[in-house]
Amino acid sequence: MIIDCHGHYTTAPKGLQVWRDEQLAALKTPGRLAEKGSVHISDDEIRESVEKAQLKLQRERGTDVTVFSPRASAMGHHLGDATTSRHWTEHCNDLIHRVCELYPENFVGVCQLPQTPSDPLAGCIAELERCVNGLGFIGCNLNPDPSGGYWGAPPLTDQYWYPFYEKMVELDVPAMVHVSASCNPNFHTTGAHYINADTTAFMQLLTADLFKDIPGLRLIIPHGGGAVPYHWGRYRGLAQDLKRPPLDELIHGHVFFDTCVYHMAGIELLLKIIPVDNILFGSEMVGAVRGIDPQTGQYFDDTKRYVDASALSAADKQKIFEGNARRVYPRINDRLKPQTA
Amino acid sequence: MIIDCHGHYTTAPKGLQVWRDEQLAALKTPGRLAEKGSVHISDDEIRESVEKAQLKLQRERGTDVTVFSPRASAMGHHLGDATTSRHWTEHCNDLIHRVCELYPENFVGVCQLPQTPSDPLAGCIAELERCVNGLGFIGCNLNPDPSGGYWGAPPLTDQYWYPFYEKMVELDVPAMVHVSASCNPNFHTTGAHYINADTTAFMQLLTADLFKDIPGLRLIIPHGGGAVPYHWGRYRGLAQDLKRPPLDELIHGHVFFDTCVYHMAGIELLLKIIPVDNILFGSEMVGAVRGIDPQTGQYFDDTKRYVDASALSAADKQKIFEGNARRVYPRINDRLKPQTA
Numbered sequence: 001m002i003i004d005c006h007g008h009y010t011t012a013p014k015g016l017q018v019w020r021d022e023q024l025a026a027l028k029t030p031g032r033l034a035e036k037g038s039v040h041i042s043d044d045e046i047r048e049s050v051e052k053a054q055l056k057l058q059r060e061r062g063t064d065v066t067v068f069s070p071r072a073s074a075m076g077h078h079l080g081d082a083t084t085s086r087h088w089t090e091h092c093n094d095l096i097h098r099v100c101e102l103y104p105e106n107f108v109g110v111c112q113l114p115q116t117p118s119d120p121l122a123g124c125i126a127e128l129e130r131c132v133n134g135l136g137f138i139g140c141n142l143n144p145d146p147s148g149g150y151w152g153a154p155p156l157t158d159q160y161w162y163p164f165y166e167k168m169v170e171l172d173v174p175a176m177v178h179v180s181a182s183c184n185p186n187f188h189t190t191g192a193h194y195i196n197a198d199t200t201a202f203m204q205l206l207t208a209d210l211f212k213d214i215p216g217l218r219l220i221i222p223h224g225g226g227a228v229p230y231h232w233g234r235y236r237g238l239a240q241d242l243k244r245p246p247l248d249e250l251i252h253g254h255v256f257f258d259t260c261v262y263h264m265a266g267i268e269l270l271l272k273i274i275p276v277d278n279i280l281f282g283s284e285m286v287g288a289v290r291g292i293d294p295q296t297g298q299y300f301d302d303t304k305r306y307v308d309a310s311a312l313s314a315a316d317k318q319k320i321f322e323g324n325a326r327r328v329y330p331r332i333n334d335r336l337k338p339q340t341a
Numbered sequence: 342m343i344i345d346c347h348g349h350y351t352t353a354p355k356g357l358q359v360w361r362d363e364q365l366a367a368l369k370t371p372g373r374l375a376e377k378g379s380v381h382i383s384d385d386e387i388r389e390s391v392e393k394a395q396l397k398l399q400r401e402r403g404t405d406v407t408v409f410s411p412r413a414s415a416m417g418h419h420l421g422d423a424t425t426s427r428h429w430t431e432h433c434n435d436l437i438h439r440v441c442e443l444y445p446e447n448f449v450g451v452c453q454l455p456q457t458p459s460d461p462l463a464g465c466i467a468e469l470e471r472c473v474n475g476l477g478f479i480g481c482n483l484n485p486d487p488s489g490g491y492w493g494a495p496p497l498t499d500q501y502w503y504p505f506y507e508k509m510v511e512l513d514v515p516a517m518v519h520v521s522a523s524c525n526p527n528f529h530t531t532g533a534h535y536i537n538a539d540t541t542a543f544m545q546l547l548t549a550d551l552f553k554d555i556p557g558l559r560l561i562i563p564h565g566g567g568a569v570p571y572h573w574g575r576y577r578g579l580a581q582d583l584k585r586p587p588l589d590e591l592i593h594g595h596v597f598f599d600t601c602v603y604h605m606a607g608i609e610l611l612l613k614i615i616p617v618d619n620i621l622f623g624s625e626m627v628g629a630v631r632g633i634d635p636q637t638g639q640y641f642d643d644t645k646r647y648v649d650a651s652a653l654s655a656a657d658k659q660k661i662f663e664g665n666a667r668r669v670y671p672r673i674n675d676r677l678k679p680q681t682a
Contacts, residue, residue: 144527150491151527186485186492191544191579195568196537203532223575227536227568233604234564237630237641238532263574269610289578300578 001336002304003325004058006176006222006258006282007066007107009096011053013045016095020074020088027080034080036087039095046098053286055106061304063283065336067329068096069110069141073189075180077115077146082122089114089127097135108335109137110176115146120153121160125167132171138331140168142175142219144201149184149193156201156219157208169216174256174328176220177201190288198226202255206239206247211254218254218328220280224261229273251278256328258282259303259320262289267306276316280324281307342677343645344666345399347517347563347599347623348407348448350437352394354386357436361415361429368421375421377428380436387439394627396447402645404624406677408670409437410451410482414530416521418456418487423463430455430468438476449676450478451517456487461494462501466508473512479672480561481509483516485542490525490534497542497560498549510557515597515669517561518542531629539567543596547580547588552595559595559669561621565602570614592619597669599623600644600661603630608647617657621665622648 019039026032054066070092077085093111100107111131114123120143131137142164145151154160156177168175182193198221211217221228228235236247244250257274260282261267270279282303289300298305307320326333333339360380367373395407411433418426434452441448452472455464461484472478483505486492495501497518509516523534539562552558562569569576577588585591598615601623602608611620623644630641639646648661667674674680 151525153527155527184492186494186496186541186545188544188548188579191547191576192537192541195540195572195575196533199536199540199568200527200533203529204527206532207529224571227540227571230565230568230571230607230610231536231602233602233607233634233641234536234630235532237603237632237634238529240632240635241630261572261574262578263614265610265613266571266574269571269606272606273604289575289582291578291581293574293578294581300574 001065001339002063002321003281003332004063004066004283004285005220005280005325005329006260006284007054007068008071008284008287009068009099010071010286011049012071012095013041013049015039015041015045016091019091023084023088024079027084034083034087036090039091041095043098043102046102050099050103055103057285058106061302063304065105066107067110067138067325067332068099068107070096070112072141072178073181075112075143076148077143077180078117078148078183082114082116082119085116086114086123086127093127093131093135100136104335108332109135110139110141111137113140113142115143117147117152120146121164124164128167128171128173132173132331136335138329138335139173140175141178143179144177144197145179148180149182149187155204157204157210162214165214165217169214172330174218174220176222178222194223194288195226198223199228202226202228202235205255206235206244206250207242211250218256220256220258220328222258222260222282222284224259224266224270225257225274229257229270232273248275256280256324259307260284260301261303262300264306264309267303268310271310271312276312276319277324279320280328281321342406342680343404343662344622344673345404345407345624346561346621346666346670347601347625348395348409349412349625349628350409350440351412351627352390353412353436354382354390356380356382356386357432360432364425364429365420368425375424375428377431380432382436384439384443387443391440391444396444398626399447402643404645406446407448408451408479408666408673409440409448411437411453413482413519414522416453416484417489418484418521419458419489419524423455423457423460426457427455427464427468434468434472434476441477445676449673450476451480451482452478454481454483456484458488458493461487462505465505469508469512473514473672477676479670479676480514481516482519484520485518485538486520489521490523490528496545498545498551503555506555506558510555513671515559515561517563519563535564535629536567539564540569543567543569543576546596547576547585547591548583552591559597561597561599561669563599563601563623563625565600565607565611566598566615570598570611573614589616597621597665600648601625601642602644603641605647605650608644609651612651612653617653617660618665620661621669622662
């Protein structure tokens with residue numbers, strides 16, 4: 001079985017954006033109360049939106065199930081207030097739930113959180129509980145920068161976040177550290193802000209004792225860990241200079257990188273440098289890069305091809321494709337058939 | 342000849358920091374006028390500061406000349422105002438000039454700029470002219486984020502910066518895009534902010550027509566280009582999706598990455614992915630990582646060893662070690678013996 005740990009609902013039917021546009025327009029109307037209202041999307045629209053995209057690509061590429069969450073760039077935590085974020089988040093998560101109910105063998109849910117810049121954890125515990133206990137979700141996407149590129153929240157290692165981490169551990173779910181769109185003109189969303197956030201989060205983890213304080217915490221750093229594997233020597237050297245634990249020890253059981261790296265040389269570096277137990281198969285499809293690589297004739301984000309073509313043993317590939325995901329997201333085991341290998 | 346394009350005076354005698362501490366203390370004294378004053382450092386102190394560090398490492402590692410600039414993390418453009426930054430910058434650059442005069446065969450100067458958050462180009466043209474025409478410097482370090490981690494300046498591709506770029510072209514000098522210390526608790530200076538700035542700058546360049554507007558502009562992106570070579574497929578794909586020119590075309594003659602990547606696998610990726618004409622040898626010594634890698638028994642930042650050990654041809658190595666630097670920093674040719682190879 002091949003589990004893709006990183007998929008967003010980037011193809012959601014237009015009813016979702018209609019609702020969001022109206023919500024944001026209402027914010028500009030003085031005196032108008034925020035109302036949750038309803039998102040109008042039919043099951044057929046949902047079917048059409050994934051049949052032509054994620055499901056088609058799953059079939060073509062030979063992957064089985066996608067750990068599926070709302071479109072990351074649209075989380076927009078910097079827009080409006082805590083109520084804005086809560087209403088939008090609940091609708092987005094409910095829509096993911098509908099996809100997972102329609103296609104229980106193909107999608108397992110991961111939730112967006114109702115974060116805001118003024119209170120980066122506002123309502124997050126309640127929404128996590130609702131999604132995990134109520135909707136059968138298996139993880140969440142945690143935004144370390146709800147300001148959208150101005151980085152005003154405390155570092156992820158600050159005790160500010162601990163109550164949320166404790167709830168994650170209690171529910172036995174991991175978080176993918178994932179920012180949303182950048183509203184800072186310096187940062188292109190998918191070309192800079194996403195990658196920078198990954199690098200930033202890793203360095204925060206390197207310099208603090210978060211996993212000593214919360215031993216059950218598991219975090220996924222997406223996009224192949226940002227710059228981290230490429231600069232592994234720098235990070236090993238910094239850890240040593242700063243008298244921090246060796247990196248393999250830091251990440252063991254706690255930090256996982258996905259395979260969203262869109263060329264063979266990058267994947268080879270990732271697989272060579274990062275312990276195999278810390279790598280999860282992911283493709284970010286349909287996501288940041290949608291074209292075909294003229295050098296290969298294949299989709300840039302068809303990352304399964306790169307892992308397939310690597311020199312890893314079959315056992316190691318099985319870990320990356322399935323085994324590790326079952327460890328990192330243990331609740332996935334209730335949703336899927338038992339492990340085959 | 343081996344030219345290291347990336348060295349900072351991180352070992353400056355303590356008189357420099359004494360002056361800086363006093364300057365910053367004076368900022369807190371109401372009514373006190375900013376005075377430039379003098380930095381008290383003897384030639385012997387300078388000799389001692391480099392003999393035991395940069396010169397010793399040059400000899401041990403077999404490099405010849407370092408393109409030398411003030412300590413990047415200490416530029417501190419976010420502190421004080423334009424006068425603060427101007428006085429500090431002039432002292433830092435004058436000290437680099439003294440090093441270069443004492444060791445003309447070992448060091449060639451690159452200047453810090455007197456940037457400030459409120460006016461990221463304040464006084465930069467004047468200081469660049471003073472350093473290039475007056476002190477024989479061959480380039481500058483341009484900070485894309487004088488706020489120190491809050492990213493309030495316009496992107497590097499904004500016309501705001503163009504007058505400075507035009508002066509660079511007139512003087513035939515390149516800029517290394519290099520931030521200073523982060524005062525944002527989210528970003529570790531050398532482990533996140535530096536690398537993020539590199540990635541950010543590249544993506545800005547990818548999305549704009551800066552080099553069409555200013556064809557003579559040359560920029561060095563340090564630290565091996567941040568995350569860019571590792572994610573080269575992502576950037577190729579983004580360029581294609583955004584209908585931008587192919588990356589090799591974008592960077593040709595304009596964008597250069599140094600070799601400040603502190604492990605063999607990272608250097609191999611860099612050399613495999615980036616055209617050899619766009620790579621400059623650099624070590625960042627004495628810099629971000631100062632220890633010895635227990636896996637190799639050698640300094641992490643002894644990047645010459647990695648390039649030496651790579652599969653590149655002798656001709657390609659010569660480009661990286663010398664030829665490219667002579668093209669990118671043409672004024673270096675007035676300071677050094679003619680090219681040997």
